[in-house]
Amino acid sequence: MMYLPEPAIEAVELGKTYGRTVHALTGLSFTVQPGIVFGLLGPNGAGKSTTVRILTTLARPDRGQARVHGIDVVRQPDRVRRLIGYVSQKPGFDPVATGLENLVLQGRIHGASARDARARATSLLDRFDLSGAGRRRAGTWSGGMQRKLDVAMGLMHRPRVLFLDEPTTGLDPQARLDLWAEIGRLAREDGLTVLLTTHYLEEADHLAARLAIVDAGRVVATGTPDELKTELGGDTIRAGLARPADADRARAAIEALPGVGTVVTEGGALHARVGNGAAVLPTALAALEYAGVALASISVAQPSLDDVYLHYAGRSFDEADRLGTDASRSSEAVAA
Template sequence: MHVEAHDLVKTYPPGVRALDGLSITIEPGEVFGLLGPNGAGKSTTVKILTTLARADSGTASVAGHDLARHPDRVRRAIGVVAQNSGADPLATARDNLLLQGRLYGVRGRDLRTRVGELLDRFDLAGAADRPVKGFSGGMRRRLDVALGLVHRPVVLFLDEPTNGLDPEARSAMWAEISRLAGSEGLTILLTTHYLEEADRLTDRLAIVDEGKVLVTGTADALKGSLRGDAVHVELSGDLDEALVRQAIGAVVRDVTVDGRVLSARADDGAAAVPGVLAALDRAGSPAAAVTVARPSLDDVYLRHVGRRFAEGVAR
């Protein structure tokens, strides 16, 4: 395993349990995603695995090095792209990369060659000698990833690498992450708030909440574990949740209610819709809109966390 963590516990004053027995394993060359709401423990996990914080209990190793016994070896084997940019805004992109390389002991021609490669690869060569403070958000994020790669790590940690990027920049970053995993064989741990990102990029993912792993698997396997179709109904007014559940319970299963949005599962979603609408009318909670879809990661998230992903990440 390139990353192993067993029963990690971390508590912050005044008694906030950030991790509560979290365990994950990541194979060499795998892109592994951590998915969950704010406060779920994703960033704390990354901080511990990158030696920026210590667990209260539990064990972990990265790239074959025990975190507690050999933190220096771990630091030399990993690259880290944090949520906030680590680049010096007053320095140029080239100077940021040169400094990062020197901090890791890369020198001379090897360093200059590596910096040139990264500037070309991340489409920064034309802006290499401009101060970073004038860069767009997408350019800064590409530089952040380049900084994490200067010393050729074997494990790369990406903590919400596309947060705040526009769709075009996000798509470009997805392509680069896929290339890093594919052609270079990097092991990547990715935390994200974007379901599409997790679905597209990860080989496996874990849904985390309240410091625990709720479920782990491939995106396809997790979606496939939800039999049938997802039926989502937006109600036109307030509802009596108990009455609504009772009314549609004979038509669909796995009913969850989130505000005025009702979600359920059915073997044949399209065939179930007329019965659902009729039952809601009888219960005095008519529908404003209804959709039927194959299972998505949002449905998986809702099943295990009990609230919609968009709501969970807003907390």
């Protein structure tokens, strides 16, 4: 009989409503095995941050269950807090204090002696390549250094599970790559379980051993990034329309072709799932020309996570992200 390790995180049919109208979670479920980077991927307003707030005991679900290493987050929140680290979207450090002071204070809050807290802080500054700035006020650091400091603070008490809520938002490309490397090391070298929320498709593809794709407060697909893309099969034709008003005619022309699956048009762009892109493309070009549809661009590619999201949610990730920003702001206003 194969032994299966206890899940590091379990979310079972979680529901959460703010006020009477904002349904942040609508039966969200997933399981995370220990020692991996697990990605919650979804647009703004999908329910990722609400999920993390419940799992980190900062919010209570209206229904469902959540456990961290078998411990119920509602019934035994104190035990859960000793097992987890949490890095929120907003900075958690004191900008007036030095990096070293921020870390030592975090250690002391978690019950470490002054000596042990200082030793742990020094070790983490070295690990994150921050030793040279450790005695400078954190408010003077670059954005990438400050984000590393936030992550280091979440690790001061040696948690078994680390929650990172949109950790690279606002970082420049190089700082993002640096933080990706550190996050990968936490699971690979330290055996830490990392739950990462993100609305960056590339970040999820690069970092996550497994993904749960979230849309409108529920999980619509789970698996490794490669599994999710391979399951779609075939190719994607992406066309930019010179005249967005041609969207209906373009969709009708492409849907009539053999070998074409789902076709979606949004914001002057057309996405079509096809069995063999190279074979369908010439026919698609001819059909669009015959229909009087002018193109700004057209390409064929193998499935991406954007295609996976499009397949399960029925809309492109970028469009969902744009629309979800307003919903997210409404949710925050109601929650406040």
